[in-house]
């Protein structure tokens with residue numbers, strides 16, 4: 001990422017975002033005080049073990065949470081507050097200003113509709129007066145950007161491979177030229193070659209269109225290859241955030257260190273995993289949520305809840321090993337840029 005991007009006004013600002021699901025045994029706090037900024041043209045990887053709240057965060061940003069989920073905090077897109085916004089305005093913003101790309105394109109594409117008609121429908125939902133020919137031209141352009149020959153626009157979804165369907169989904173997501181794309185495990189179902197092609201295309205789009213991109217993934221390798229910054233989530237919170245090169249070469253939080261130790265690289269001799277399991281989010285432990293699994297914990301870790309604090313010029317970590325974390329330099333589990 002360039003310094004120019006880093007200093008740009010964020011397209012997305014999230015402050016103290018909290019999401020809780022109502023469950024038969026109580027409220028489950030899936031996202032618990034997350035703050036994050038994403039600049040135009042910047043890609044941020046959101047990583048962490050299964051169940052740490054990554055997808056909930058993506059859905060919350062789009063306000064696509066299931067009924068019964070409670071959400072609070074602030075989410076601004078291009079300066080506009082989205083929390084509490086009316087349903088009509090939200091529908092306009094979704095798809096037009098921000099788009100979500102999911103893992104399973106086939107569940108989102110209607111098998112009985114030609115690909116071009118998906119585009120006509122999506123475009124007219126936002127701009128009802130768009131003529132069909134104009135919408136089709138927009139579709140062809142978006143498909144071309146994603147490497148799909150426009151001559152195939154009138155085919156049906158089943159006539160495409162899985163990788164092509166995912167490209168179609170991304171093309172549908174970007175056809176209205178959004179400021180922000182949230183991609184939730186966009187390549188998990190694909191083989192590695194197709195995965196690399198799609199990540200390349202997303203990366204090109206981001207640069208050409210100055211898109212903000214949030215990439216939610218289990219795969220740290222993907223983040224290393226394609227993201228500018230990485231936010232590591234644990235038990236509903238961001239525990240470390242900073243430039244990818246810095247966090248991956250010199251991780252500061254013991255959880256990030258453990259995650260990286262569990263990744264296979266060219267010189268891996270023995271694969272380590274982090275002992276234990278993430279906490280139950282119905283009743284998280286007091287103090288640091290990672291303390292029960294942490295090999296570097298010391299006395300206050302089980303009582304003092306650390307906040308993100310600067311650990312270098314550009315990286316923050318929420319760990320009591322670093323001065324400032326006990327009081328919370330940001331006062332919340334905040335990530336400032």
Ligand SMILES: Nc1ncnc2c1ncn2[C@@H]1O[C@H](COP(=O)(O)OP(=O)(O)OP(=O)(O)O)[C@@H](O)[C@H]1O
Pocket residue numbers: 021022023028030048049050051052053054055056057066218281
């Ligand atoms: N609809 C729901 N109702 C109740 N609890 C939910 C619901 N959706 C998710 N959760 C819980 O919220 C927590 C966070 O889940 P989430 O899917 O956001 O995590 P994740 O990091 O995206 O995991 P994965 O990588 O497996 O998708 C988990 O404890 C999960 O069981």
